Amino acid sequence: MKELILHTLRQIRYPGFSRDIVAFGLIKDIRVEAGRVEVVVRISTKDADVPKQIEAAIQEQVAQVPGVTHVTVTMELTPPPAVQGPAAPQALPGVKHIVAIASGKGGVGKSTVSVQLACAIQQLLAKQGLPEAVGIMDCDIYGPSVPLMMGISQQPDIVNDRLVPVSNFGVQIMSMGLLVDEYTPVIWRGPMVIKAIQQFVSQVAWSPLEVLIVDLPPGTGDAQLSLAQSLPLSGVVIVTTPQKAAVQVALRGAALFHKVNVPILGVVETMSAMPQPDGSLLDIFGSGGGAQAAKALEVPLLGSIPLDPHLRAGGDHGIPIVVDHPGSTTSIAIMRIAEQVLGMLEG
Numbered sequence: 299m300k301e302l303i304l305h306t307l308r309q310i311r312y313p314g315f316s317r318d319i320v321a322f323g324l325i326k327d328i329r330v331e332a333g334r335v336e337v338v339v340r341i342s343t344k345d346a347d348v349p350k351q352i353e354a355a356i357q358e359q360v361a362q363v364p365g366v367t368h369v370t371v372t373m374e375l376t377p378p379p380a381v382q383g384p385a386a387p388q389a390l391p392g393v394k395h396i397v398a399i400a401s402g403k404g405g406v407g408k409s410t411v412s413v414q415l416a417c418a419i420q421q422l423l424a425k426q427g428l429p430e431a432v433g434i435m436d437c438d439i440y441g442p443s444v445p446l447m448m449g450i451s452q453q454p455d456i457v458n459d460r461l462v463p464v465s466n467f468g469v470q471i472m473s474m475g476l477l478v479d480e481y482t483p484v485i486w487r488g489p490m491v492i493k494a495i496q497q498f499v500s501q502v503a504w505s506p507l508e509v510l511i512v513d514l515p516p517g518t519g520d521a522q523l524s525l526a527q528s529l530p531l532s533g534v535v536i537v538t539t540p541q542k543a544a545v546q547v548a549l550r551g552a553a554l555f556h557k558v559n560v561p562i563l564g565v566v567e568t569m570s571a572m573p574q575p576d577g578s579l580l581d582i583f584g585s586g587g588g589a590q591a592a593k594a595l596e597v598p599l600l601g602s603i604p605l606d607p608h609l610r611a612g613g614d615h616g617i618p619i620v621v622d623h624p625g626s627t628t629s630i631a632i633m634r635i636a637e638q639v640l641g642m643l644e645g
Contacts, residue, residue, distance in 0.1 A: 333367035402547030407568035418636035442475030449616020540587035570602035
């Protein structure tokens with residue numbers, strides 16, 4: 299009977315997440331006596347509706363188990379830990395270099411750069427005899443797109459209370475997108491975002507990595523500040539498109555990293571130009587913005603990534619262009635950026 303009940307409880311998801319309440323470790327005891335069942339749940343949350351939803355789901359589901367005549371749910375509510383300010387930077391065991399990818403505004407291709415750069419660096423390290431030595435920590439809490447771009451959807455395993463990254467194309471990946479339902483909005487205030495970032499820092503079991511790429515959310519909010527103060531970042535790459543509006547916001551975002559003493563490795567310009575059949579270039583979003591940002595920040599322009607339909611298609615289909623079309627002009631440009639970043643880290 300207990301096994302049947304436990305199997306039933308595994309069908310109940312924690313509200314807003316794809317993982318079930320058993321996997322979350324909420325079930326502390328199951329007591330059965332003559333058809334009467336008591337399920338003991340221990341939960342820590344500030345949302346008063348969550349325990350009610352879980353209790354109602356348990357009542358409904360367990361009552362359908364053959365032989366069950368009565369269901370009691372005992373909720374043991376424990377206070378959630380107080381949210382602390384960002385801790386002092388702490389090294390991640392087994393991770394040599396940590397590089398953040400940042401942008402001042404959304405929609406400039408920051409996550410695309412994160413994915414392509416991670417795969418490109420992985421290919422470079424593989425030639426040095428270091429396969430699977432690159433990871434991506436997708437910290438874009440509100441809009442996690444790395445799982446889609448990397449072609450993964452499976453949930454990470456939990457071993458010894460730590461999340462085990464999922465791998466594809468030789469890159470280890472951890473993302474909020476792997477922990478929540480695909481269409482469930484993440485409606486969190488600043489302290490919850492900080493807590494999620496801190497858990498990503500301390501509760502993910504990365505295998506030994508030479509480089510960890512951190513995809514930051516756009517802007518200069520709690521998540522960026524928390525990451526910059528919680529991790530010993532080797533540097534940050536600023537992403538912008540050519541137009542003036544994007545450059546101005548990128549410079550504003552870069553100022554945050556100056557204030558917390560994180561070195562800016564350089565600027566990557568995305569959507570720079572679209573090659574035409576006759577060989578000419580069409581500057582849809584203007585030109586020169588990346589160089590302008592790099593000059594203002596006194597850092598190198600690492601490279602410009604053109605508008606390429608294969609780049610977009612690869613993101614939609616979960617196959618990065620450096621994997622699917624390694625000889626293309628776009629892939630070559632990305633590999634040159636990766637070579638520079640890796641050279642800075644190793645130098």
